[in-house]
Amino acid sequence: MGNTILGIKPATVYRCCVNLKEISRWIYLGIAVQQKVEANSFTEHPWYQTGKGHYIMSENGIVFSHSDGSLNGKKRGFSFGKGNQIVM
Secondary structure, eight states: OOOOOOOOOOOOOOOOEEEOOOOSSOOEEEEEOHHHHHHTTTOOOOTTSTTSOEEEEETTSEEEESSOGGGTTEEOSOOOOTTOEEEO
16 A cells, blocks of 8 residues: 555644623634534524534633533523623
């Protein structure tokens, strides 16, 4: 078979920083499967339903998963609030 050379490229790293100056409602941070959230018109509820495309965490550390419903609605993350800076 000989030597096989794989065309592996370095991963692209995306980063963002969120400065929370004021909070008047719920805040969710995370990532999403673009095709899924577009198909669902970016609706948020019901978060407990899997398959909506969201992997998110609310400001009180509660998580919601697109693929693992056993995680949904449970405190698995950390809390954040006014004055915090979150770097992802």
